[in-house]
């Protein structure tokens with residue numbers, strides 16, 4: 218689409234952090250120019266007077282396959298939540314239930330201004346998830362969840378895990394003109410054998426893809442990893458040769474000093490999930506410390522059943538608030554959190570040169586906000602207004618890859634009524650299969 222957006226408040230996230238009233242020219246799927254008063258080269262114009270344009274928001278840890286389990290597993294700690302609720306429900310998915318689960322999550326996130334996600338997929342029927350990533354219009358990174366070891370009945374063989382992963386990777390990585398990406402998804406240290414980790418390392422190097430997993434979310438998990446492998450989580454990944462800027466670790470709450478140094482040394486990405494960490498009683502990740510060390514920290518909602526929504530505005534607000542009692546009120550500011558969902562998210566995805574800011578040459582992923590509301594007025598600082606005051610209902614339009622995917626608050630690919638009806642139906646059917 219060639220389009221000139223006029224008269225918007227542009228929160229650019231460029232290196233100077235310019236914020237000004239101006240215009241933004243989109244050619245095809247890229248931003249061609251950004252300026253105070255651009256000449257129209259003869260393309261369609263859209264007047265956004267009074268509205269605010271921000272880079273598309275990036276969620277780096279979600280589980281689309283769990284959206285259908287929203288409100289079904291409350292008040293539990295991680296390992297019981299997984300063993301007795303989430304793993305059995307994930308295993309009970311068929312193609313229909315998985316499809317509507319993905320639709321629920323995608324609809325919700327798009328409506329919140331999210332343009333890119335890093336998703337931990339399902340163990341089976343993964344083509345369905347990729348089909349919905351394509352259909353929704355979002356920029357999607359996902360991969361089949363891999364488990365071939367550990368104290369759980371949902372194991373597959375190492376060979377099955379690797380072969381099916383490679384087949385999916387070949388089928389989907391780079392699809393839709395590069396909008397769809399494969400990200401390897403081993404669940405966590407204890408659910409994967411040594412042979413599987415070696416295979417994952419091989420695939421990551423061969424295809425240049427991300428490794429997306431969980432680490433140090435819960436003290437009991439940390440202790441089990443230490444007992445069974447002899448190492449703490451991050452040490453384990455270093456020993457396996459997996460620590461690099463392609464490694465994306467959700468949570469990182471309970472790390473030793475040595476592990477924090479390793480994150481820094483190997484440029485490993487931390488995926489912070491404040492809602493999930495609170496709801497599962499897991500703890501507080503020392504995010505201000507990580508930021509001080511220059512470790513890349515981005516933000517995610519995690520799964521719907523440990524949140525219980527996937528609203529990035531809720532997680533932005535929590536990320537800005539929950540660390541203040543431990544680290545001080547200036548330890549993490551609104552702008553730091555806005556960086557997490559834009560620039561740091563782009564770095565996590567290995568797309569810092571393509572995403573995260575409104576700059577010429579970058580991909581046209583953006584969200585338009587209406588901040589002329591009672592709950593956002595007055596404000597002298599856009600970061601403060603967006604992170605502390607704004608809500609997802611302030612998102613008006615969303616563009617991914619130069620195409621509108623949300624207009625007037627409504628995702629274009631789906632009908633909310635249809636998804637809600639289908640979700641009830643498929644959730645009931647899944648619970649019946651489980652019984």
Ligand SMILES: [Zn+2]
Nearest residue numbers: 431467519520
């Ligand atoms: Zn997770």
